[in-house]
Amino acid sequence: MSIDNRSVVQRVLIITLVLNLVVMTLKAVIGWWTGSLSLVADALHSVTDGINNVLGLITSRLSSPVPDRDHPYGHQKFEAVGALGIAAFLGIACFQILQGAAERLINGGQPVNISSTELWLLLIVLGINIFVAFYERNVGQRVGSPILLADAKHSMSDVWVTITVVAGLIGVGAGFQWLDVVLAFPVALLVLWTGWSVLKANLPWLVDEMAIAPEAIQAIALSVPGVINCHDIASRGLLGRQIFIEMHLIVDAEDVETAHRITEEVEARLEERFSPVRILIHIEPPEYKSDRISYEGVGAAGEAGGAGED
Known part of the structure; x- marks a missing residue:
């Protein structure tokens, strides 16, 4: 909001x-x-x-x-x-x-x-x-x-x-x-x-410089039960004014309802910490693996885009 x-x-x-x-x-x-x-x-x-x-x-x-x-x-x-x-x-x-x-x-x-x-x-x-x-x-x-x-x-x-x-x-x-x-x-x-x-x-x-350290966002997301990992975290905006956060979230869920509940809890905790904030989360299945927290070191656009495929 x-x-x-x-x-x-x-x-x-x-x-x-x-x-x-x-x-x-x-x-x-x-x-x-x-x-x-x-x-x-x-x-x-x-x-x-x-x-x-x-x-x-x-x-x-x-x-x-x-x-x-x-x-x-x-x-x-x-x-x-x-x-x-x-x-x-x-x-x-x-x-x-x-x-x-x-x-x-x-x-x-x-x-x-x-x-x-x-x-x-x-x-x-x-x-x-x-x-x-x-x-x-x-x-x-x-x-x-x-x-x-x-x-x-x-x-x-x-x-x-x-x-x-x-x-x-x-x-x-x-x-x-x-x-x-x-x-x-x-x-x-x-x-x-x-x-x-x-x-x-x-x-x-x-120029959309990083607003929040991706490690801080990851720590909040990992504190939610059911979250296995998160990667490709990006944030922009101004703290206290308006923040936009995007991430890929790997969840331990076998159905859409469970995955949705987990993401809602992640959003609620991020909103509590960084409000006002708008959050976009891409869900990944449990078997998906990625060690890249953010976009540091990513050069080609194709490499950045390929990381989110599952």
Whole structure:
């Protein structure tokens, strides 16, 4: 059974979109007032936050776990695609920050002027960023949403960016004008690292990387009375979100009813351990033998297909 948490995800994304718009506006206005390159770059980073929220709303609406004729495995990979979109936006933001910093180093610019009022406004912005990051992460972990977890990482990078910018502006206020440009570079690196983390977390789901070690699945199956062995075990998906498991099961049964009862017990134990999960089991007779737990070392397609014949 698939769990549809899209309404929760969409509510969180709407709340964070509103807060990110507030943050973006404050950063842009203060950056324009003060002439701070690092703060303008930080505002650009916050623009991507808002875009990410809109992208998340779109992909979350599309990512129904309920299968249909055209998508018999559900639509949840749309969320992972959305997370990859976030990584792409982070890459764009990184490039623009580096470009602006390089231009300031080469061509120079107006001195940055920062007041205590503007610093207090930035501290309020920082508090909003921290709230958004932890709020999205907590809900994302609870409902198993890749888009919320990816956006939470982005929001957390915004926290560190803002801390870096505020520290630099305090230094600028003390007379160190060069800090504004210098600190724009670590801001870019933080943005780039966040994008890489999001990419690394979502690619395995999109390329159907193994979700559960086949040995763990085999151990559960062998604990059921009547199971002699299981082989050609495959799994994909995301734990806590949706898992798909396929296997060949050798059972000690002389009739279909007994074999069916054994497979139902195997499915029940796997569902108890890895729910939500969809399981496909191919039954083999007792005399069938195979020592291959999974597909490791299988090269040709013909070899893989021939193993399941009986």
